[in-house]
Amino acid sequence: MALKVAFQMDPIERIDIRGDSTFALLLEAQWRGHDVFYYTPGNLSLVNGRLLAQGHSLTVEDRPGDHYRLAHPRTVDLAEFDVVHLRQDPPFDMAYITTTHLLERLQPKTIVVNDPGAVRNAPEKVFVLDFLDLMPPTLVTRSPEQIKAFREEHKDIVVKPLYGNGGAAVFHVPPEDKNLNSLVELLGMTFREPIMVQRYVPAVRKGDKRIILVDGEFAGAINRVPAPDESRSNLHVGGTAKPTTLTKRDKEICARLGPELKKRGLIFTGIDVIGDYLTEINVTSPTGIRQIAAFGGPDIAAMIWDVVEKKVSAQRRKGTA
Numbered sequence: 499m500a501l502k503v504a505f506q507m508d509p510i511e512r513i514d515i516r517g518d519s520t521f522a523l524l525l526e527a528q529w530r531g532h533d534v535f536y537y538t539p540g541n542l543s544l545v546n547g548r549l550l551a552q553g554h555s556l557t558v559e560d561r562p563g564d565h566y567r568l569a570h571p572r573t574v575d576l577a578e579f580d581v582v583h584l585r586q587d588p589p590f591d592m593a594y595i596t597t598t599h600l601l602e603r604l605q606p607k608t609i610v611v612n613d614p615g616a617v618r619n620a621p622e623k624v625f626v627l628d629f630l631d632l633m634p635p636t637l638v639t640r641s642p643e644q645i646k647a648f649r650e651e652h653k654d655i656v657v658k659p660l661y662g663n664g665g666a667a668v669f670h671v672p673p674e675d676k677n678l679n680s681l682v683e684l685l686g687m688t689f690r691e692p693i694m695v696q697r698y699v700p701a702v703r704k705g706d707k708r709i710i711l712v713d714g715e716f717a718g719a720i721n722r723v724p725a726p727d728e729s730r731s732n733l734h735v736g737g738t739a740k741p742t743t744l745t746k747r748d749k750e751i752c753a754r755l756g757p758e759l760k761k762r763g764l765i766f767t768g769i770d771v772i773g774d775y776l777t778e779i780n781v782t783s784p785t786g787i788r789q790i791a792a793f794g795g796p797d798i799a800a801m802i803w804d805v806v807e808k809k810v811s812a813q814r815r816k817g818t819a
Contacts, residue, residue, distance in 0.1 A: 499807055501580040503527050504535045504551060506542065506597065508586050515565045519766075519787045519799075520585040524558045526799040530807075534558075535574060539586050539597050549576045549603055576601075580810050581609045587783045588663040590621050594782070607817070609809050611802075612781055613763030620762065622778045623660050623694050628758075632751055632776040637695040642682050645695055649678060654698040656729075657681060660691045663782075665732035670698060701773030702729065707742055708786040709752065710798055711767045713805045714760030716752045717798045718790040719744060741793040747774045755779065766802050 507513075507520050515521040527534050537553025544550075554568035576582055584601060588594060598614035605613075619625070626633065637648045638660065649655050649671070657678075658668040667685065671678050685693050705721035721742035722732065744752070748771055755776075759767050768784030770777045787798040 499811070500530075501532045501807070501810060502535070502578065503532045504537065504553075504574070504576055504579045504582045505556070506537060506539055506551070506582060506584055506586060506601070509538055510536060510556070510566050515560065515562055517785065517788050519785045520583070520783070521558065521560075521565070522788050522791070522799040523583060523585070523802065524556070525560060526797075526803050528558055530803060535579070536568070539593065542597060542600055544600055544603075549600055550574065551576055576604055577608060579604075579608055581611065581806055583611050584614055584617060585783050588622075588661070590661045590663070590782060606813065609806060609813060611765050611806060612767075613765075616762040616764050617781050620764065620779065620781045621661060622663070622780050622782065623658075625781070626776060626779045629754065629776055632754065633696070634699050634772075634775045634777070635697045638692045639695070640686060640692045642679065642686075645682055645693065646678070648695050649673075652697040654700075656696045656698050657685065658694050658696075659685060659689045660694050661689070668729075670729035672698070696777070699772045699775055699777075704773075705740060705742070706737070706777070707748065707771045709744070709748060709769050709771060710784065710786055710790065711752060711756060711759055711769065712798060712801045713765050714756035714758075716744070716749075716756075717801055718787070718795040719748075720786055720789045720793065720795075739789040739793070741795075747771075751776050765805055 505524065513521060524534060534556045535553055536556035537551040541552040550573050552573045555570040557567045559565055582601060582604060595618055598618040601610050601614040604610060630636065635652055637644060639645060653673040655671050656668065657671055669681055702724065705723040707719055707721050709719040710717045719742050721740040722737040723740055724737050751771060755769060764781050766784055768780040768786055791797060
């Protein structure tokens with residue numbers, strides 16, 4: 499079943515294909531014979547009610563430094579496509595939110611992955627608050643007094659911006675650190691949103707587990723171990739990917755989240771688990787599927803496309819009913 503597929507993503511020349519999940523989805527789309535159109539978010543326009551995108555036909559090859567070819571530059575009506583993948587990275591700002599409002603206009607005829615309304619309503623560090631009983635003690639505030647009181651209670655804490663990504667501006671503040679006041683002032687001046695504060699989980703030294711769920715079902719996992727001089731485990735700041743398996747607690751967390759993810763149309767989701775605690779639910783542009791495959795895990799890109807193709811088939815049947 500050849501589909502017309504569009505990818506809204508970051509500039510393809512900038513991605514690191516060795517660990518980029520969007521690139522894995524592109525490779526699988528091409529292998530399945532889908533017609534792939536590529537554009538960046540800034541090239542999306544609403545013209546007289548039609549959602550148009552200016553971009554190119556795209557072919558890809560799994561060759562670092564020579565991984566893509568663009569052809570046939572043109573402007574297309576996205577309503578004529580079967581699938582649009584919403585795959586640009588955060589920041590989750592008003593520009594990002596605006597694209598979700600625009601892409602929402604394509605539904606239900608065109609399948610958008612992940613569902614743009616659900617993405618808009620499920621920021622990584624906000625959606626997860628629906629599951630506070632699975633998380634370490636957590637505070638969301640702009641109040642320096644509340645942050646100080648939280649630290650007095652929990653001693654060892656992590657401070658991070660509410661809408662950050664990739665480990666940016668995430669600080670581990672141990673009890674003896676005298677920089678908390680300055681740090682809170684800096685984050686308050688840099689970000690208009692509240693700050694997230696959590697009790698530090700020492701198990702992060704053993705790794706921050708990224709678990710991928712596809713349509714609410716467990717698909718695969720890797721463990722990201724921070725460098726000796728880092729408290730952050732993100733791969734692009736020096737974390738090391740390691741193979742892993744699910745614990746009983748991991749399975750309990752997946753079982754709690756899975757039905758809600760499926761109900762919201764969040765086909766491709768990455769959750770982060772440190773020790774026994776859920777810390778984030780990533781729905782905007784999850785990563786990890788290439789690393790999982792590199793350790794002999796399942797082909798998650800194929801699993802995602804299987805789900806998408808079934809949804810397209812179901813939508814076509816509705817259209818002819």
